Amino acid sequence: MLTFRELYDRLLKASYNKSLNEEIDNIKKTEEFNVDDLDCILHPENYPSVIRTDACNSCTAEKPACEVACLFSAIKRDGEGKVVVEQKDCTGCGRCLEVCENKGLVERKDLIPILELLHSKSVPVYAMIAPAFNGQFTLDVTAGKLRTAFKCLGFYGMLEVALFADILTLKEALEFDRTIQEDKDFMLTSCCCPIWVAMIKKIYHDLIPHMPPSVSPMVACGRAIKRIHPDAVTVFIGPCIAKKAEAKEPDIKDAVDYVLTFQEIKANFMEGMGCVGGCVGGPKALIPYKEGTEDVIEYGDLATYKTPIDNPHAIELLEQLGFHRIEDLLERDNLFIRKFT
Template identity: 45%
Template structure:
């Protein structure tokens, strides 16, 4: 009987070799449930168990306590995951003593869809992509590498982080005027917003209902090209969970991690570092630094000062990274310890560059993100002509239209 990992590797190879039948011929060589998880991941939880747990009582208790969102319970065959509570932090997978917990993967259905699609297919690359596929891989080289896989184009999600930065800056300028007013940023990390929605929902009135830059990118693509397919590529398992949420489902067709994308490059013999250059510079510094801790706060702060330098209530930011630090910051707020009027939370230590499916280390990733931010032609979205052009193409005549026509970039919190 093949292990889940062995079945995954053989099935991915068959998909990359363009074989029509991905199902192994020997029905006794694999677990049918495992195969269904690979071929139809959306039918299964983001995290699932691949066999019966054989852990001791002490190990089982440690496993249950490892989840910060209480998504784990103990069933007759071992750990069970509640998909309604699981946010994809991967703490359970990393600490599983018997290695029976694993994460869903979109790689096989995504590859099949890319190769068979008769419409445009866009890769949407997260702002944390710098250095993930080697230090020599520029945005332009990565764009051409993804085209070799079968994508029609690559979009930097940082441009759409620009749009959300501008929206949150406008909301801060409009709503935060008193000494006790504060805003919790919502547009970046699904673990942060999920924590507020599911654990600290009394704070929801302080959260603007913005979609994430990933979802904003997908919605813009489909507004301009209704039949297009969108594939997000990033460092985070939680983005797979976000793409499945009921009010967002259908915006992003597939989510691949950096590691999954590297596996595709390796299997196809594609070296992004050797690709021709195809540089396009659309995002500002603000959108690019979303990938590291404090980046959202810095981006919104600079944009607020740009759109209303005379605002009497000055923005005071505070941020936390990692689930424990985020929880402490939220707990301080609920206890009345208000130290800022703009709060940012990132579920991973270091921000997105510290995501569990990053290839690069957090420290080096942060350095590269900062370098890329400094190279930006524009400092903030209010001066970025590509943001203004996109808004015009969506029928929004002014930046203030982001609030007047808020539904497009908003969600049901």
């Protein structure tokens, strides 16, 4: 029987060669395989960020290492004693992947559906690159070079999600000014990390009223693209597996269609805050987080515009999205708003 990895590799190669349907038919006729594996590879959006493959032997320990490592009790055993990853609880923190000795757990693979969309040219597909990209593919790979590379691959364009991080700082500043009226008032000041948000929602629930009602920069970017280009498909690219889970949360799943990690990009295209170090320390980053932090800081220091208010491109984009005053980020539109419960 084909393992998950073998099945994925064959289908990925076929997708590169624009012969995916033929290979699927061939496999169905000539090979034994797990139908759930095939469905997961072709329709990853229906599966959790971390999936159990046939390489998992469910360990013999009373509690397998993956279950012990999971921060949110998303890994359990079913009635037959098999390890199960609960989609509703999995945040994609990646800790289970690090401790699984048999490599029986893998992150969800979103690449094949994206390749098929790029081949079909039926809709515009946008790459949304995380702020942590700088230095990940060596310092020679600039934002401009990445944009050119993505367009050569068939993407319609590339946006830097950092632009929306800047825009959301404006919104959160307005929220802070509106919320903090007395000494006892306080507000948590970041909603960009899905693991951090999950920790508040699942463990420190009493802090929810103090969270700013804002989406993450990834979601803001995806929603902005879809407002201007309603038929667009959005693909976020960064170091964090947890973004795969965030993109499928019910109240914000309208924004991002697929998520790829830096490692997936490098392995498949460039060679042929819950994390230590923050976003640059995601489990699928390519360089050490301290080096990544230095590179991102240097990239920021070189920016032509130091604040989003000074950036005419940010202001122009907000105008396109219907925000004619900075205060409109609070008052007239739900595009960047998220209500936590």
